[in-house]
Amino acid sequence: MAPQLTTTSYAVLAQVAVHPWSTYELAQQRVRYFRYVWPRAESAIYREVKRLSSMGLLDGNKEWVGKRARTVYSITDKGREALREWLATPVSPFAMDFEALIRLFVAPLGTKEQIVTTLTQVRDDVREMLRFGGEVKQEFLDGISVTQDQVYIRALAVDFFISLLNTVGAWAERTLAEIESWDDLSPDGKNERALEKIRELPVLTPESVERTPVPPRTQLHPRRR
Amino acid sequence: MAPQLTTTSYAVLAQVAVHPWSTYELAQQRVRYFRYVWPRAESAIYREVKRLSSMGLLDGNKEWVGKRARTVYSITDKGREALREWLATPVSPFAMDFEALIRLFVAPLGTKEQIVTTLTQVRDDVREMLRFGGEVKQEFLDGISVTQDQVYIRALAVDFFISLLNTVGAWAERTLAEIESWDDLSPDGKNERALEKIRELPVLTPESVERTPVPPRTQLHPRRR
DNA sequence: GGACACATGTAACGGGTTACATGATTTC
DNA sequence: GAAATCATGTAACCCGTTACATGTGTCC
Numbered sequence A, B: 001m002a003p004q005l006t007t008t009s010y011a012v013l014a015q016v017a018v019h020p021w022s023t024y025e026l027a028q029q030r031v032r033y034f035r036y037v038w039p040r041a042e043s044a045i046y047r048e049v050k051r052l053s054s055m056g057l058l059d060g061n062k063e064w065v066g067k068r069a070r071t072v073y074s075i076t077d078k079g080r081e082a083l084r085e086w087l088a089t090p091v092s093p094f095a096m097d098f099e100a101l102i103r104l105f106v107a108p109l110g111t112k113e114q115i116v117t118t119l120t121q122v123r124d125d126v127r128e129m130l131r132f133g134g135e136v137k138q139e140f141l142d143g144i145s146v147t148q149d150q151v152y153i154r155a156l157a158v159d160f161f162i163s164l165l166n167t168v169g170a171w172a173e174r175t176l177a178e179i180e181s182w183d184d185l186s187p188d189g190k191n192e193r194a195l196e197k198i199r200e201l202p203v204l205t206p207e208s209v210e211r212t213p214v215p216p217r218t219q220l221h222p223r224r225r
Numbered sequence C: 001g002g003a004c005a006c007a008t009g010t011a012a013c014g015g016g017t018t019a020c021a022t023g024a025t026t027t028c
Numbered sequence D: 001g002a003a004a005t006c007a008t009g010t011a012a013c014c015c016g017t018t019a020c021a022t023g024t025g026t027c028c
Helices: A007-018 A023-033 A042-054 A077-086 A099-109 A112-142 A148-180 A191-199 B007-018 B023-033 B042-054 B077-086 B099-105 B112-142 B148-180 B191-199 B206-211
Strands: A058-065 A068-075 A095-097 B058-065 B068-075 B095-097
Touching (some): A007 A023, A007 A058, A007 A077, A023 A042, A023 A068, A042 A058, A042 A068, A099 B007, A099 B077, A099 B148, A112 A148, A112 B191, A112 B206, A148 B148, A191 B112, A191 B148, B007 B077, B023 B042, B042 B058, B042 B068, B099 B112, B112 B148
Antiparallel strands (some): A058 A068, B058 B068
16 A cells, blocks of 8 residues: 555645746745645655655656755656545645634733733734735736746635735734723623623524533532442 | 643643643533644643643642542642743744645646535535534623633634634635636636736735835744744 | 443554754855 | 855654543443
């Protein structure tokens, strides 16, 4: 049996499918391709191309720059076939790591300044990513993108990226504003206003029929026997 | 030196800070706390509590259920102090894993049906998460949440969650509609329309930035590990 | 009294990360 | 011609995963 490929493998295959790259270029150009939707360390890419080429999915061509070797990889028919088969398998769901939310939960342990700093960082990170998104947009409008012939597909992805970041950015802004309007991080007098805000959130709540009567929460101190 | 804690460690600490839990409850209740913003396997939690308690940040109490032991953990002062110190460090940026976008990029290698299936899966995943979000909302409105006294904080997080999912869901819907309006996945005659759509995306491009003076961006902080 | 879900973990593998090494090119 | 930066990787540790193991209440 061939060893199992990971999503990272397919991400690399997908990038090489566009055109051949040296490993270094591959690792660098991930920024323009998958850095924000499938972030991985550079060294993972180096390892991945070797695996893929040992399996015959990539074709590695050694070149020489002075006394240094470098390898340029292109995708093979077998590689394209692997991608094709992958497309028929179930997709893994959208997932995120958002440390700032964990900090928010314990924010009252720290100072107001700290949580404001955290949220400001989030806002700035998002701005930076949006700046990058604007760059990509401009590249396509100028007609100079490497994947210019694929605009009809890439546009869908850029749409996703921009929409999502605008949402996160807007959330950061309004949350900053809310917290800055507080005197401190204590609950005093804040919960009622918060309930009002929760009530207005755009999501359906389960109907009372389905509403499970509160299950007596698991006992923290079970009886001995 | 004490071993370095990871964000997962702090996530566990943060959850135990709410009130004591047995390890099993901890692992289960992650769904209601961090599953969607900091997803980790259950076994990671089991290992983490042992580490944290060996460091004195958690206090583990052995109890007996029949002949089986179980451990109930509560946070120590030292644990709360660790959380406090953590709040002063730079936050790690929002990150996501979104395999569907990689598939979208290579979609023309496969069939229209396949990419439609993938996007439908995304839409359904989002619906399920939104259903959960609605449940949480209802719990707060009913006043029965375990963190009822923290509504003023949790509301901010629920806001984030719902906003983000609505954005992803809306994107999935309109992308499905777009692709279903196509005869096939070839670029024929699609790129011009796509450029028009890109032009309308709500993000500043470098050119427009040059024309519109923008306040100097705050410096980005370094990445945490 | 057998089946089955719940409860409570452990073992082991592998992907991802950080740290390091070394040659080539540019800058001053 | 030294320093800094770019280019091209390798090594090793550790977090996160999947798979498994075993005890306990419950249902019919």
